[in-house]
Amino acid sequence: MNVLHYLKYFLFHAIGLLAAGFIMAGQGYVTLGLLTVLVIYMVGDAVAGDDTSTPTFKHPGILTFQLWMALPLLTLIVWCALWSFSSTDPLGWGAFVTQITGHDVIAARDGTFWAHQVSTVILTGLMIGMVGTITAHELTHRTWDPVSMLIGRWLLAFSFDTIFSIEHVYGHHRYVSTEEDPATAPRGRNVYFHVVASTLKGNVSAWKIEQKRLARKGQALFGWHNAVLRGHAMSLLLVAGAWAVAGPLPTALLVVCMLWGKALLEIVNYMEHYGMVRNPATPVQPRHSWNTNKRISSWTMFNLTRHSHHHAQGEVPYQDLKPFPDAPMMIGGYLTTIVVAxxxxxxxxxxxxxxxxxxxxxxxxxxRALAARANAASGIPAMMAANQAQPQLYRAAA
Structure with missing residues (x-):
């Protein structure tokens, strides 16, 4: 086997460990860590170009193990952030790290300027979105694998978003690029409005999906079998654990990180399907998602970048997704497109x-008929004018 094809996905874990290290180092190192992650992705994607290779993996168990490793990695990152928000030394973690590294992390933390703590919040939320949600996205599609589902839902619990394992798999993939899909942003929508609207509508959608599932099984709506309630309890358990160990203020800052991680998911939803239209009665095709094959994003995000193939065949494991270079392409790699959005x-x-x-x-x-109506409602002058400027293109709109 070509070991490099397996090793490239460990770049994901390397970036997570790098983030944890910068958070623990404190002071200006935290801001340096945030900038380093941004440079790795944004400059790396610009310089390294595209990866359109489709290698064959004979040992998929290794790739699944790489996904499972995200849970202890994210736990470490979040724990380091929680510790950095504290004014004490919960569980003696600072003393332990100081002993093994020789760097007085307690003194460094206590001398950290507040602006660098803001960097900690941004970096931690970014890691919750990347290490947590991206991996959970892959794992919760594996509905046949209870271990992957459990790990995926715990990863989502770090962003108050265990309902993603319901709404995304059974709702979004069915209604993507239609008006029925909460995650698909219509033309002209502001990304910040979309974060709120998609979150609220996504929760409502997940509740309805779960309500129907429980009714089919003859199980109580308000009980242990309700995966929506059980998932929210998982997130509350994480918050309660943080409060018990570190107290209210560090926990409040951690909650901000978790909400920022959730917002990142909705920003990604926004940029993956913005402006797309489709009749929900027709099959989902690769053209109904914005795609990118940027090398660094692909290697460090388990091929989330190959979104066009993923939506055409949602059950295909990430390592087998094809690049579809002729699909509609995003502005750049994922982090670059997030910043632009x-x-x-x-x-x-x-x-x-x-x-x-x-x-x-x-x-x-x-x-095109659906697009003409979307253009007219967009509030974007160039889109609204397109209907009149290209009447033959949109002639079916009538």
């Missing part, structure tokens, strides 16, 4: 031409 004027400037090109190059006649 968080700057709405820049996002709409760059994405409006891409969305209109999608109408021209990928959409069916029926989808």
């Amino acid at each position: 968080m700057l709405p004027p820049l996002w709409h400037k760059l994405m409006t031409p891409k969305v209109l090109a999608w109408d021209r190059d990928y959409a069916t006649a029926e989808e």
Whole structure:
């Protein structure tokens, strides 16, 4: 076997360990760590180009183990952050790290300027989104594997989002790129509005899906069998554990990190399907997702980047996803596109031409009719004008 094909996915774990180390180092090292992660992804994707290889893996168990390792890794990162927010030394962790490294992490933490603590919050939330949600996304699609499902749901508990294992798998994948899908952002929507709207509607959708499942099985809605309630209890257990060990203020800051991790998921949802349209009665095709094959993002995000194939065949393991280089492409790699999405004027400037090109190059006649209505409702002048500027393209709109 080509060992390098297996080792490349360990870059995911290396970045997580790097983040934990910078958090523990304290002071300016935390901000340096945040900047380092941003540079690795944004500059790395720009320089390293695309990875369109499709190697054959003869030992998939290794790749599954790599996914499972995300849970202890994320636990370590979150614990380091919680400790860094504390004014004491919970569980003697600081003394232990000082002893084995020779770096007085307690003194460094106590001398950390508040702005660097903000960097800790941003970096920790980023790791919750990347180490937690990205891995959980892969694991919770493996509905046939109870171990993967359990680990995936615990990873999601770190962002108050265990309902993702329900709504995403049974809702989003069915209704993606339609008006029925909470995670698909319509044309013209602001990303910050989408974070709130998708979160609320996603929870409602998950509750309805679980309600129907329990009814089919003849089980009580309010009871242990309800995966929505059980999942929220998992998140509350994490918060209660943090409170018991570190107290209220560190726990409050940790909750901010967890919410930021959840927001990142919705930002990713926003950029993966923004502006797409589809009749829910028609099959999902690779053209219904924004794709990217940037090398660093692919290797450190378990091929989440190959989103077009994932939505066309959601049951395919990440290592077997194909690059689909002819699919509609994102602005850049994942972190680069996240940053752009968080700057709405820049996002709409760059994405409006891409969305209109999608109408021209990928959409069916029926989808162009849906696109014409979406353009008219978007509030984006260039989109609204496209219906009149290209009447033959959108002629089915009537």
